[in-house]
Amino acid sequence: MVMRDRVVVGAHYGWRDWLVQRISAIVMALYTLLLLALLLWHGGLDYAAWKAIFGNGAFRLATFVFMMSLLWHAWVGVRNIAMDYAKPVGLRLAVQTVVIALLVAYAGWTIQLLWGGQLA
Numbered sequence: 001m002v003m004r005d006r007v008v009v010g011a012h013y014g015w016r017d018w019l020v021q022r023i024s025a026i027v028m029a030l031y032t033l034l035l036l037a038l039l040l041w042h043g044g045l046d047y048a049a050w051k052a053i054f055g056n057g058a059f060r061l062a063t064f065v066f067m068m069s070l071l072w073h074a075w076v077g078v079r080n081i082a083m084d085y086a087k088p089v090g091l092r093l094a095v096q097t098v099v100i101a102l103l104v105a106y107a108g109w110t111i112q113l114l115w116g117g118q119l120a
Contacts, residue, residue, distance in 0.1 A: 034062065
């Protein structure tokens with residue numbers, strides 16, 4: 001029996017991307033439901049209630065997980081669009097570099113907002 005080497009062509013992100021998109025969408029949906037439940041429970045949120053909610057470490061962690069899910073979800077989507085439609089390699093690299101820089105900046109901004117002391 002002769003074994004042939006399998007030739008792998010392309011990035012083959014398909015399964016991982018599909019799973020990331022679904023899991024991150026579920027995380028974002030659950031966080032949205034949590035936020036809606038809090039709005040209903042409190043009959044709306046004024047500044048004092050909002051500040052109290054974000055004073056809770058668990059809610060800040062949930063918000064951080066939501067934001068990381070959102071950023072990863074966005075990265076997968078934009079990367080796939082760039083791979084499909086930005087055919088010149090230089091343009092695709094430039095688009096992906098700008099997107100990565102923006103997403104890292106948004107992640108840093110999220111950390112600053114949640115743990116930087118502005119809400120305390």
